[in-house]
Amino acid sequence: MALTKADLVETLHNELGLNKREAKDFVDLFFEEMRQVLESGEDIKLSGFGNFQLRDKNERPGRNPRTGEMIPVTARRVVTFRAGQKLKSLVEAYDGPEQD
């Protein structure tokens, strides 16, 4: 099961006692502020969790995979994520899906 905003809202409600409305507003605000910071051109460093970094990509030749036609991939700015030390080591300890 994937973790969604609804799960985060539930956690803030259960563990911190925020009412559902406050919890939902806060979870929405958290992700919206991160989008705004990245939109403004600034990286975000959440120690332990990881860094969201912006990278500017030059235009490069590309291809329409369906028709094979050559079309340039325009220059663009993209978001990359580099996991922090804590998250990396937590995830490394994961054994993989259980085998039947």
Added chain:
Amino acid sequence: MTKSELIERLADRQQYLPMRDIETSVRLMLDEMMDALSAGDRIEIRGFGSFSLNYRRPRLGRNPKTGETVSLGAKYVPHFKPGKELRERVNAAVKQGD
């Protein structure tokens, strides 16, 4: 922007929660996200992006200091794919700047 700067920014943007609840909320959310990934679960935040795990095969590595060969086990690494809204907003900001 660091975590504490983000927390201050969140405090400026809303009137109801005291600072310590905002700090606790951010910690609870990030901890829950890390717990999910370390249990092999995906995270899907519409409009922001999804986090999942990528498998890395076992391989032979080298200790760069001694040159010694070491066998490295299979492992998983976190992966983030930005959502449509985030991709478009980050990129639109650049295009307008031209």
